Amino acid sequence: MQLFHHYATELSDICSPVQPFPLSRPRVAMLNDDLINELGLQRNEFENDKILQSLFSDKGELQDKSIAQKYGGHQFGQWNPNLGDGRGLLLGEIKNSDGQLIDLHLKGAGPTPYSRHADGRAVLRSTIREYLAGEALHALGIPSSRSLCLISSHEPVVREQRERGAMMIRTCPSHIRFGHFEYYYHSKQTSQLDALFAFCFTHHFQDCASSHAAMLLKIVRSTALMIAKWQAYGFNHGVMNTDNMSIHGITFDYGPYAFLDDFIPNYVCNRSDHSGRYAFDQQPSIGLWNLNALAHAFTPFVEIEELKEILSTYEPCLVNEYQSLVRARLGLSISSLNANSNNGGDGDDTNDDKLANEIDNLVHEWLNILKDEKADYHIPFRLLSERLLLIKDRNYNALSDDFIDANRVRQWCVNYHEVINIVMKIDDLSWEQIQSRMLAVNPKYVLRNHLAQAAIAAAEEDDFSLCEALLEALKQPFSEQQGMAQFAKAPDTSSKGISLSCSS
Numbered sequence: 001m002q003l004f005h006h007y008a009t010e011l012s013d014i015c016s017p018v019q020p021f022p023l024s025r026p027r028v029a030m031l032n033d034d035l036i037n038e039l040g041l042q043r044n045e046f047e048n049d050k051i052l053q054s055l056f057s058d059k060g061e062l063q064d065k066s067i068a069q070k071y072g073g074h075q076f077g078q079w080n081p082n083l084g085d086g087r088g089l090l091l092g093e094i095k096n097s098d099g100q101l102i103d104l105h106l107k108g109a110g111p112t113p114y115s116r117h118a119d120g121r122a123v124l125r126s127t128i129r130e131y132l133a134g135e136a137l138h139a140l141g142i143p144s145s146r147s148l149c150l151i152s153s154h155e156p157v158v159r160e161q162r163e164r165g166a167m168m169i170r171t172c173p174s175h176i177r178f179g180h181f182e183y184y185y186h187s188k189q190t191s192q193l194d195a196l197f198a199f200c201f202t203h204h205f206q207d208c209a210s211s212h213a214a215m216l217l218k219i220v221r222s223t224a225l226m227i228a229k230w231q232a233y234g235f236n237h238g239v240m241n242t243d244n245m246s247i248h249g250i251t252f253d254y255g256p257y258a259f260l261d262d263f264i265p266n267y268v269c270n271r272s273d274h275s276g277r278y279a280f281d282q283q284p285s286i287g288l289w290n291l292n293a294l295a296h297a298f299t300p301f302v303e304i305e306e307l308k309e310i311l312s313t314y315e316p317c318l319v320n321e322y323q324s325l326v327r328a329r330l331g332l333s334i335s336s337l338n339a340n341s342n343n344g345g346d347g348d349d350t351n352d353d354k355l356a357n358e359i360d361n362l363v364h365e366w367l368n369i370l371k372d373e374k375a376d377y378h379i380p381f382r383l384l385s386e387r388l389l390l391i392k393d394r395n396y397n398a399l400s401d402d403f404i405d406a407n408r409v410r411q412w413c414v415n416y417h418e419v420i421n422i423v424m425k426i427d428d429l430s431w432e433q434i435q436s437r438m439l440a441v442n443p444k445y446v447l448r449n450h451l452a453q454a455a456i457a458a459a460e461e462d463d464f465s466l467c468e469a470l471l472e473a474l475k476q477p478f479s480e481q482q483g484m485a486q487f488a489k490a491p492d493t494s495s496k497g498i499s500l501s502c503s504s
């Protein structure tokens with residue numbers, strides 16, 4: 001594998017060389033063949049003996065120039081300058097087929113200068129959760145870090161209880177966080193801040209032509225798009241501290257995350273988040289709060305008025321994306337409306353506005369029904385898609401039977417039928433075509449916490465077959481697959497809406 005060390009060499013001032021510290025009885029327990037192929041890597045490089053040697057032997061290629069990065073971050077709104085890679089190392093970068101750098105990062109690699117007396121380890125439970133989440137979000141079209149391989153061990157690691165330690169190699173365009181910029185700005189290390197920006201312009205934001213404003217605009221946009229997707233697919237990150245925010249707008253640093261079970265908008269997946277700062281419905285506004293914190297680091301380069309203007313693009317970008325995703329999930333996207341909202345439009349504005357209003361009313365009422373009934377967030381979307389042709393024949397009970405307030409749902413179906421007919425005429429579509437579009441955006445399989453927990457329980461006993469089966473389902477979440485029915489169900493009441501601790 002051709003490994004680069006741009007960060008380690010060009011930013012040697014702001015990182016520390018650290019070698020991975022082996023775990024006892026390590027073993028490659030999961031290997032991501034899809035990702036290995038996508039990145040043009042050789043599978044044999046990641047097979048057990050080869051990878052363990054490469055990571056832990058003196059001459060190992062992957063430990064030769066590994067480094068821990070220094071950063072800070074706003075944690076639950078409080079500035080903390082004492083952060084950094086406390087248990088993860090950048091092993092090096094590779095290039096993907098587009099020539100773009102991709103980090104190989106080892107999580108759970110042992111102590112670093114930034115570990116703050118913690119053990120530098122990750123537990124098997126949290127590495128499995130991160131592995132599963134990366135694949136699940138990616139398959140839903142939500143940008144995410146992804147794992148190449150998971151190394152299990154018998155090393156005891158103490159959290160709330162004794163657990164098994166593990167490591168994971170994950171990939172991302174880079175591990176540069178909002179907190180990197182915040183740290184070098186607030187600590188007044190100007191040459192380091194300059195070097196960090198120069199690094200980004202050279203390797204990651206080439207199209208910004210060294211314009212700080214253009215770079216921030218790009219980060220604002222990608223963050224808005226990512227969070228819109230979280231909201232549309234019911235994903236609660238749980239720890240949106242600025243040290244967990246990627247400058248590439250990809251989901252990473254998974255902790256006590258959860259996909260919703262019941263639609264409870266203010267659901268909080270993180271048991272330690274007592275104020276609900278990172279509740280599901282707070283994520284869009286926290287995204288802006290975090291971008292605001294990041295924007296401070298741009299003040300030496302961009303005028304305040306321009307920064308404000310850049311930040312003001314966040315909300316419309318997020319709202320547009322969210323709106324078009326939820327409309328699509330309900331089969332209500334119209335190409336002309338999308339075009340109009342994107343470029344001012346040349347259609348009949350009054351009719352378009354009226355139709356857009358009707359569509360939005362349907363979307364709101366649908367979400368209100370789910371919320372009022374505390375219905376599952378995912379299954380009704382899928383049911384609607386699967387039963388669309390019954391609705392076409394005005395068999396509204398086919399949907400309303402699954403709800404408590406059946407009359408309300410039937411009324412919704414009456415309005416829906418009318419609007420779908422308009423959509424079909426405008427875009428020259430059949431009910432069948434609308435149905436196949438809906439099935440392609442409404443997942444049958446969702447990474448719910450109870451599913452992850454069952455897979456983890458088996459893996460703790462060295463049986464990774466449930467992890468692998470779950471992964472297979474999640475990799476094609478929109479296609480019904482044989483033998484996967486267990487992964488399509490909502491949990492029993494007792495396993496719903498589990499909130500997890502931050503310990504990982």
Ligand code: AMP
Pocket residue numbers: 083084085086087088114115116118119120121122239243244253255504
């Ligand atoms: P997280 O909550 O995982 O985003 O971590 C917050 C900070 O604590 C980061 O700087 C981590 O590197 C560090 N950290 C978390 N867990 C450990 C650990 N077990 N050992 C050392 N550092 C850790």
Ligand code: MG
Pocket residue numbers: 243244253
């Ligand atoms: Mg983190």
